[in-house]
Amino acid sequence: MHIADGVLPLSVAAGCGAVSLALAAWSVRSTDGDDLPKVAVVTASFFVSSLIHVPLGPTSVHLLIPGLVGILLGRSAFLSILLGLLLQSLLFSFGGLTALGANALMMGVPALLSGLLFNRLRGTSHKQNMLIGALAGGSGTLLAATILAFLLASGGEDFFGVMKLAVLAHIPVFVIEALVSAFTVSFLYRVKPELLEQRLGVVCQG
Amino acid sequence: MLDGQIVQLPASILFAALAVLFLCWFFACRALRRLLSTAQPVAEERDWSVPTIDADFTGDSLFHRWDVRFKLVALLGFAILVVATRSPWSALLACGFSLAAIATAKLPFLRSLRRLMAISGFVSMFLLLMPLTLATRPDDTLLMFSDIDWLRFNLRGLGLALSIAGKACAVTLLMEPLLATSSLPRTVEGLVKLGVPEKVAQMILLSHRYIFVFLEETKRMATGMQVRGFQWRSNVTTLQVAGNFLGMLFVRSFERTHRVYAAMQARGYQGRFPAPFYFKVTTGDWLHAAFWLVTGVALLCFDRFGGF
Numbered sequence: 334m335h336i337a338d339g340v341l342p343l344s345v346a347a348g349c350g351a352v353s354l355a356l357a358a359w360s361v362r363s364t365d366g367d368d369l370p371k372v373a374v375v376t377a378s379f380f381v382s383s384l385i386h387v388p389l390g391p392t393s394v395h396l397l398i399p400g401l402v403g404i405l406l407g408r409s410a411f412l413s414i415l416l417g418l419l420l421q422s423l424l425f426s427f428g429g430l431t432a433l434g435a436n437a438l439m440m441g442v443p444a445l446l447s448g449l450l451f452n453r454l455r456g457t458s459h460k461q462n463m464l465i466g467a468l469a470g471g472s473g474t475l476l477a478a479t480i481l482a483f484l485l486a487s488g489g490e491d492f493f494g495v496m497k498l499a500v501l502a503h504i505p506v507f508v509i510e511a512l513v514s515a516f517t518v519s520f521l522y523r524v525k526p527e528l529l530e531q532r533l534g535v536v537c538q539g
Numbered sequence: 540m541l542d543g544q545i546v547q548l549p550a551s552i553l554f555a556a557l558a559v560l561f562l563c564w565f566f567a568c569r570a571l572r573r574l575l576s577t578a579q580p581v582a583e584e585r586d587w588s589v590p591t592i593d594a595d596f597t598g599d600s601l602f603h604r605w606d607v608r609f610k611l612v613a614l615l616g617f618a619i620l621v622v623a624t625r626s627p628w629s630a631l632l633a634c635g636f637s638l639a640a641i642a643t644a645k646l647p648f649l650r651s652l653r654r655l656m657a658i659s660g661f662v663s664m665f666l667l668l669m670p671l672t673l674a675t676r677p678d679d680t681l682l683m684f685s686d687i688d689w690l691r692f693n694l695r696g697l698g699l700a701l702s703i704a705g706k707a708c709a710v711t712l713l714m715e716p717l718l719a720t721s722s723l724p725r726t727v728e729g730l731v732k733l734g735v736p737e738k739v740a741q742m743i744l745l746s747h748r749y750i751f752v753f754l755e756e757t758k759r760m761a762t763g764m765q766v767r768g769f770q771w772r773s774n775v776t777t778l779q780v781a782g783n784f785l786g787m788l789f790v791r792s793f794e795r796t797h798r799v800y801a802a803m804q805a806r807g808y809q810g811r812f813p814a815p816f817y818f819k820v821t822t823g824d825w826l827h828a829a830f831w832l833v834t835g836v837a838l839l840c841f842d843r844f845g846g847f
Contacts, residue, residue: 337658337661337662337707337711338706338707338711339621339703339707339709343619343623357739361736364738366810369738369742369745369800370745370793370797370800371793373749373796374749374792374793376742376749377746377749377750377752377753377792378785378789380746381750382785382788384754385757385784385785387771387773387781388771389773396785398785405789412739416743416746423592423718424590426655426657426658426714429707430714431619431710491674491696491699492669493672493674494672495669495672497672498664498668509778512775513778516783517782517786517789520786520787521786524786524787525790
């Protein structure tokens, strides 16, 4: 869920913007020049995947994949998420321009942590990788929903009702994200495992 | 005038209001869909189309002639000032300014309408929920319905939600004059001149380029799946297919992008496109920027001290 303009108090929006800026600067510094194509690919795929709607009963939800972005990019994930959200805001107005910092924190921090989780716990077998992929994907979305709840709650108790519904609406999304992440990791593990290495040097020579 | 009161209304009013709301929403959605689909041929499956950012940058208007650096700073500053306001009336006023900007820039309103549709879901969630879920304060006016005890419609919540909706609309309407009146590379060059690192600017341009390439790829893959009889359903198989779909998208896109990047490097790409952009600042640029910032500050003063 993208936060629109005018929802957050100005101080919260500005604070999130400052933290996002710092994280983005760190993320840019840890992105190697040769990694640019990979980061651009994942950014564009992050954007495109948000147009893929998975039916859910009478309605449908679109994929978020903060976990997958983290798994694929590691430290560069924050930059990728920030740019993906910027493009979504510029092209569609999904997510407000003044709330970009908050939206980037909401998706980018889970991406970084999912990436870390996957990198630490990844195993050597197919099943193990799939399981960790599911864990990273699901927890990424869970964390994103938690941050969303905190951001909305920062508006005061008037926002608690909206916050509860927003978090409830995310529950089926956790399951979908976890499964899709697991299947994507499984696919990549079988087809092009070097993409799951967060260092690009390996891939470039491939 | 009704401060702190509880107004009792018959339950039929509630049902009538809900019915009217639902009908309005239904017909508005249908009318908008029809309006938007006349611009392009009707898609048989689903709409993958992505609007372009800089659709009308060849036009000529006050906004097109405005130096992009001043435009970015002034309109973003205005947006932040708008977001800082509190009452629905100042949000409405801000919407008026944004609409005036679209008219001055001679941009089609249809594209702005599309942007409003994008935020409509999030905003209507606030409009529907806030009046019903707001914590009651002693000076709130509540509407209650005779037979239903648990439903309290809080007018302060409605005001709050309207203010949020108004601010969101005002900033969203400002997006088209901000972005569509100069080409994207020029806007990005303006960002670089304002201090955004070159690496980030290149990433914006590359990712923006790839979005359209990948969408083509996605469409092709979706057609292939459809031809083979795949249907999107709510089950694990669909999710597995979606996972493989994403994985395939990553693999193909990465291979293609890597080839393109190698070709770019072979042609002497060293981290930036040679951009033939020249910026010349005129007094008009300063005046135009000053107008928007002063308007924003005036709006904020009106909001805080205007007596609302």
